[in-house]
Amino acid sequence: MKNILKYMLIILIVSCDTLIPEDLNINPNSPSEAPEDLVLTGSMVGTILFHEGATSRRAGIWSGYFRGTDRQHEGFDNYLVEASDFTAIWNDVFINSLRNAIVVEQKASLNDRSGVITGISKVIQAHGLGVAASLYGDIPFDQAGKIEFITPEFEDQDKVYEKVQELLTQAILELSLDVNKPSNGSDIFFNGDPQKWIKVANSLKARFYMHTKKYDEAYNYAKLGIESPSESMMAVHGEVQGNSNLFYQFFTGSRGSELTSENSKIVTIIDDNSQVYRGNTKTDETARYNFYFSGSGRPNYISGYFSRSNSFPLVSYSENTLTLAESGLRSKNFYTGLSHLNEFRGYMSGGGYLNNGYDTLSLKYNPYIQSDFENGGIENIDNISKEDALLREILEERYITFYGQIEGFNDVRRTRNESYGIELMPNSGDKLPERFLYPQSEIDANPNTPSPIPGFFEPTRINR
């Protein structure tokens, strides 16, 4: 009887299994593979999301670019932040940008396509990781974005910066091979042009040497970087909801009224009604003000900087030129700095990065000369050294140019302890924000997350 039962059971098992076809659980709605070129586009859009989206708005509140006036943004304005506020924006970089770029590289290597496509992927990785390190401090690097490591180890911020530099060096090497370009259209920034990517990579090297205050190297790499506005890496946008400028989408969305530049630091500097307006006989900021703002500082998303299809700078000619100016001043001499600043002013006097008609409004950026920075000069009424006066002017120019960009937050933190730079007053309490918090999701799932997490007002390693 026992044997019979056993036999029956076997039949039972076999018969119910055969009624289920094996392919029934193959997902009919989604593929299980895709070529690396399509993944590349995904990682690039992820890059736009990270550098132009919520991260830059959040950084902007803490850089004097924006004020949060309502609901959660009012909290951010008052420095009421907690770990879970950062979950989504951490994903923007580690998943949507970095992970996808790593997948591109892995797939391309597997298919023997090392070259331009892998080089581009490395630039995107370095761009994301470098900026993430600037915001969060210590972050995972070697083990980040790879599913083999489900709890990536965190590495020291200064170490991460070194590795980012190495990654960019390797990227430049691969880009120089000039083979294995991504398929036509899949590279939304430069359509596979390795020369432009090499310049972006060098500009990024310069940016990250600025972060770590290695101004010599910064200058050297910036010299190899972006040389003309057409070489800028810009986030391109269109007229449709899903591809329009993220600032535009934000300001026209249901949270749009929670964020403004009214009563912010930047408005006071370039509003000609302001006591501390920076304009002088050689400088007229009217056009730039109106490009940025409407009224008393409402961000101009109707027709200006944040308008629907306006491109947003990710790594720009402006940034690189101003990096040459600052690092040139700091590592070479006054004249190097001044000449690069005047290069930028020349660019601006032709309209610069303004567009949509704002480049033809009233503006003036006449070149400065040495005496403008000497005692009693128009940029030195408080009688400081001409170097300091020039530095002050360059930092201010950078601050205004980086409106809405994460680099503005990096600059104010980097130069906070120096004598001359943008001085921010805390919105609340007596301390200024020094970093983004590790997100709750990482605390929950990754035991390697530093514990306790560093506080909001604790400077990252490079800014200590």
Next chain:
Amino acid sequence: MLGYFNIIAIFDKPVSMYRISRLFYLFFFSFSVITFNSFSQKLVSGKVYSSNDSEPLVGVTIMVKGKDVGTISSIDGSFSLNLSEEDDEIVASFVGFISQEVSVGNQSIISIYLEEDITELGEVVVTALGFKEERDKLGLTASKVEGDQISRSAETGLINGMAGKASGLRVTRSSGDPGAGSHIQIRGPVTITSSLQPLIILDGVPIDNSTGSSATSGVVSQSRLNDINPNDIESIQILKGASAAALWGSQAAKGVIYITTKSGEKGDKPKISFRSVYSMDQINSRHPLQTTFGQGDNGSFNPNSTRSWGDKISERDNSEDIVDTFGPFFIDQNGVRHYNVLLKNSRRIYDESNFDQIIQNGSFTENTLSVSGGGENGTNYFSIGDLNQKGIIRSNSNYRRTSVRFNSTRELGEWFKITFKNSYSKTVSDRIRKGASSTGLYLGLLRTPADFDNSGYIGDYYQSTSSSPIQNRHRSYRNPIGGRVNAGFNNPNWTINNQENKNSVERFLSNIQLDLKITEWLSIISRTGIDYYQSRTTQYFKPGTVGSTFGQGYFTDGITNNRVFNTDLIARSNFDFGDKINLSITLGANLNDRKYLRIGGNIRDFILPIDLQDFSNAQPENTNIDDFDRHMRTAATYFSGNIGLFDMLFVNSNLRVESSSTIGPNADKVFIYPSVDLAWQFSKLNLFLGSPVLTFGKLRLAYGEVGVEPPPYNTQSIYVSPNYSDSYGGSLSTDLFGAGSFTPSQDLGDPNLSPEIKKEYEIGTDIRFFDNKVKIGYSYFYNTTDDVFFNLSLANSSGYDEIFTNAGKIENKGMEVDLGYDIFQTEDFKINLTANWSYYRNKVLDLKGVESIRLGGLSAVSGRAVEGYPLGVFWGTKFSRNDDGSTFLNSNGFPTLAPENGVIGDPHPDWQGGVGTTVTWKNLNLYFLFETYQGADIYAGTKAVLLNYGRHRDSGVETVAEKDLFDYNGGLITSGTSFRGTVHDFGAGDVALTESWYRGIGGYFSGVQEQFVEDGSWTRLREVTLSYSLRGPRFKKSTKLSSIDFSLTGRNLHIWTNFIGNDPDTNLTEVSTTRGIDYFNNPGTKSYVFKITLNY
């Protein structure tokens, strides 16, 4: 049989005949190994049926009157009995039915119809396979709700009609919206991220009870179970324990609700019944608002402010407002002009009128006609019903269900019976958006300042008197003259008039059952059912609606098809070995196939800004289409064996061997679900026989294993074309860049995925005293669910967000008590009382080290699974604490925000219970049902926001400082000054809670959510019904009607609770695992119902 194969052939990939024949072979094989001599008897044979539904009754004792000779009816209700010459009467008796004496006379074939014994209700249990068994012989627990209890409650939906009527069953109606779905939970949450809704079996066939997305915004979702007309229900059996449900394997872990629909009564003249119901529904709770202060900030009027921290309204001079008549203006839909206010003078308060523009008394009417009857060889039941409801929201909130049912049985000779059960229903509804959305109803309504009139909500905006109008601008308190395109929050009038969320469902439920009697001891049953529905959902947002997505018009249209096909082939046998041992064996095979298809799309930015609801009204780049396919199948064979020893000890064992399409390729192919239960009727011990106190006593023991089937398509990782959303902002759709994009999904699949297995032990007893006057049932159970699958959070720095895998473990334990007491009983006057009580404890045992899993909810407060805590605890911001656990206070005496979130509350009740009393005097009947739910937390999110906005009553209090006080910002309020706010002591002395506190950590947006977790316990008068039945011979003679029944019912008439603002049953995420969040949820209702039933 042919029909059976035909139905099999409807599969897209037909199951080969070969496989089917193997299944069949199996049955015959299995029976050929057990051979029996069928005993041949003569003289009297026949069948025993339940007169109620004409189902054959198994196990009925048929005795020769006055002798110790008898038999027991077999599987199809048949019996045969040797009678000697002098015997003329036989007695048929069965627990739960009234014994019947039948005189034999010359008949050789007798059909016996046993009437159910009303006083013994609930004593027959419908098992998982739909067979009626004597409860006293079962070791499992099951609660029963009778059909008349459901229809008496006059709820619009079947599910709510069960509330409070059975132990172990938790029914929560999350909103008073017409057609809103309800959360059903049996014995606590046994799984983590899968749905907690039990398996619903209708007449032997599992049907779909899916609910919508349970999102934090949008409209409330429906429960598809409510497509069934509650008036068609004969009874509902709630199979709580694992052993009771084990025969449904991987679909049974959350319990089984077995619904039987009505059949006609055999051999009777047709019964015609017409029932008409009218219900008036009212809002049952309102959020308290302050009307002392107007729109503005820092104590000054500001027409652009989103908040109500403005001036004191009573201090205005009460003249007309001074407005800017030279500036831009707005002419609303009533022709009223609105200008910018320069000086606010009016003291008028609009709270009530703003509210009344939105909320009214709702109502519904329901008419049901049913005809039932039967002839010699069959029965018929036919019903047609129509329910038409208008919600308490004035516009675009309604629900209508029209249903037809036809049930029929036919006997074709002695050995063959065929049963059809068919229904068609059409459900049409329109619902209003709720919750965390600028386009939701309450969000815009409750945030409106007291001094703002919402009545003009749409109209023309003029920049100056000479400019041409901009038409259809949206006016709201944040956009008082319609000057901006984006009105901030929807004016609630806009929400209810310019947005639609329509849904229409047509559903067919069709069953065919063939009963084939092979021999005296063996019958074969083939039971096949199809549940098919098509649902169409459209959403429309008029251009001008708030939000970048909807602002220039938005329209979605989608069609969903859902089909469940289920077939069972069952062999039942029953043997007696003398009168000491009874054995019955059931073998069966089951195939369950579910297919789902959704096709739809949306358009935005209308070309024509008119009410054209068609995809042609947008440019291609603003048109999106979307489709989704799903197909799952399980196949199983099962065995069930019952053995009865000495009519005292009953052992019942089940085994289901199942395979499912959703199991990973690397996991085991089949899973086995065993169960066993034992019932010992200790009252049959000599010790108790004839006891005047103890009438009946039974001890139950049970063990069972059931499962949760993995959802489909989680065994492999996929690529997606992502739409990246920007936190608090818009989104980037990668397919609009370059040549489009596919990237690896951030969620991973697991090829080892296998079902969750729930193992449950149960012990219990059923005892009856004093000739069944007092009945007590008690159960204790303990279960664990292993291999609970969920999206295991990965460190996002790994580049992935989650992997769907078997990783968790959860336990539940609890007790249930059911009590029945016939307090008083005479011919004309009866009082009886039923009560139930249940107590559950749930704990998440293992999450593979994940600190918490988000189950749903708001970003500020979510329901989470956290190791060591009950499932679904509230998770949110807390106060900073010192090392000793006390609240850290800053130098001003205020607490601060802790940087990390944690557990802040538990929405589960400590216990719940229900008490029902029926008082009957002649034809007059009064019924009360109280239900209580104790010790559950609720998160008062609406209150938290309204405090921040200065709208909540508690934020409108004025206080005179008795000493110098600091406010949250460190400002000093000197002694003797009057200020808007209250005095509070956090532990370091008195401080002033003022605007700065509520807009800081004392309100919602940057707030410490811990302080808004409140006691959500309640006790409610769930139902009170007074009914009168006009009947009797004289009445019948004069009216030709057998009766007219009148009844008045009140539902939810009173709720005793500390929670203010909404029905404490409310839940933002509705029918989901995340419970107890109130965040601008649409209001709950109470109802007054009048019913009249004409019975012919």
